[in-house]
Amino acid sequence: MRATNRLSASFVKTAPVGKHCDGAGLWLVKREDGGAQWVLRVTVHGRRREMGLGGFPALSLAEVRKQADRWRKMAAAGRDPVKGRQAEERAARREDITLAILTTDAFEARKAELKGDGAAGRWLSPLSLHVLPKLGKVPVTELDQRDIRDTLAPIWHTKADTARKALNRLSIVLRHAAALGLDVDLQATDKAKALLGKTRHKPKNIPAMDWREVPDFYASLEEPTLTHLALRLLILTGVRSGPLRNIRLDQIDSNVWTVPAEAMKGRKGATDDYRVPLSDEAQRVIDLARPHARNGFLFPNTRGGVISDMTLSRHMERRELDARPHGFRTSLRTWLAEVTDAPHEVAEAMLAHVADSGVVRAYRRTDFLEQRSALVQRWADYVIGGTGKVVNVTSAD
Incomplete structure (x- = not known):
């Protein structure tokens, strides 16, 4: 075997930037930022493998030599130490059946179904904030309805929507655990709900502006600021705040704005991009906003991102208005119902709502772009002109 134990503990503490060999494939890699990493290089079946063992000083020279010796012996026996370590980690996870571990496992299995692979943390947050701090270390096989009831009781009436989401996520985690072959009570969440009783919380709809008042409000947005321009475009398009605030110049092609499917909320079952x-x-508002564009975003903020939803909401708060930006979707939908003869499916498509079953949508392969184009033009004419005449859209079919 090649010479080993070339380094000393004192040298490791003061090692300069660079790579330093302890022998037999064990290296200390000292970075410019002052950190250091232990790396082991071995050869298995003629193939060179490199594996990180940990950082220094968390892993001392004596400790890393013991680890390196173990993995060298595995490589000498013809086994890949990288794969061997991965197998050990998987086995350890299987042995740990706490709710916290199973929650992470269930989340990883469902990331592809979530917007942005769940990066925003909305799927996990009800559990992370209100369940795992109390029940995270409890084995899922021991979890029962009384545990869940006692954990969610403090928020069952005060934060009913969050509690409901937490209960829903718990049910998913338990089903995931059952699929892994663990003996869990799949009815625990339903039993807990029965013990908790009916919530006293009554959900409140987001305040919306009456469609008859929209023209006057729109006229007040006369300054070419990002806030005024963003609110104008929000009103005119009927989209949600998220896609509007994150609109990019490369998404706009003449009179159509294409929002990526992953940026759309509330379109479960829909995988196509949404054309606005x-x-x-x-288009005039977009042209006015173009000079503000930065990094491809039409409505950037000063920190390299985009303007926040609170920026738009606070503007309306300062005006002492009850309505909020999201409520303009209700204003548009009510105008469609009361002033136009737009078919239900077209009106729902105006708000990017997914109507009908997946089978129906599979056969009806249209997003009603032509009809919606006529409607948004008439909505804009109303908003800037205030006409209340009934709009007929059958000619656009």
Whole structure:
């Protein structure tokens, strides 16, 4: 075997930037930022493998030599130490059946179903904030309805929506555990709900502006600031705040704005990008906003991101308005119902709602772009002109 134990503990503490060999494939890699990493290089079946063992000083020279010797012996026996370590980690996870571990496992299995692979943390947050701090170390096989009831009782009435989501996520985690072959009570969440009783919380709809008042409000947004322009475009398009605030110049092609499917909320079952028709007024607003664009975003903030939803909400708060930006979707939908003869499926498509079953959508392969284009133009004409005449859209079919 090649010479080993070339380094000393004192040298490791003061080692300069670079790579330093302890022998037999064990290296200390000292970085410019002052950190250091232990790396082991071995050869298995003629193939060179490199594996990180840990950082220094968390892993001392004496400790890393013991680890390195173990993995060298595995490589000498013809086994890949990288794969061997991965197998050990998987086995350890299987042995740990606490709720915290199973929650992470269930989340990883469902990331592809979530917006942005769940990076925003919304799927996990009800459990992370209200369940795992109390029950995270409890084995899922021992979890019962009384545990869940006692954990969610403090928020069952005060934060009913969050509690409901937590209960729903717990049910998913338990089903995931059952699929792994663990003996869990799949009815625990339903039993807990029965013990908790009916919630006293009554959900409140987001305040919306009456569609008859929208023209006057729109006229007040006369300054070419990002806030005024963003609110104008929000009103004209009927989209949610998220896609609007994150709109990019490369998503706009003439009179159509294409929102990526992953950026859309509330379109379960829909995988296509969503096309937003732009009225003449909407295109004018976009042109006014172009000088503000930065890093491809039409509505950037000063920190390299985009303007926040609170920026738009606070503007309306300062005006002492009850309505909020999201409520303009309700304003548009009510106008469609009361002033136009738009078919239900077209009106729902105006708000990017997924209507009907997946089978129906599979056969009806249209997003009603032509009809929606006519409607957004007439909505814009109303918003900037205030006409309340009934709009007929059958000619756009």
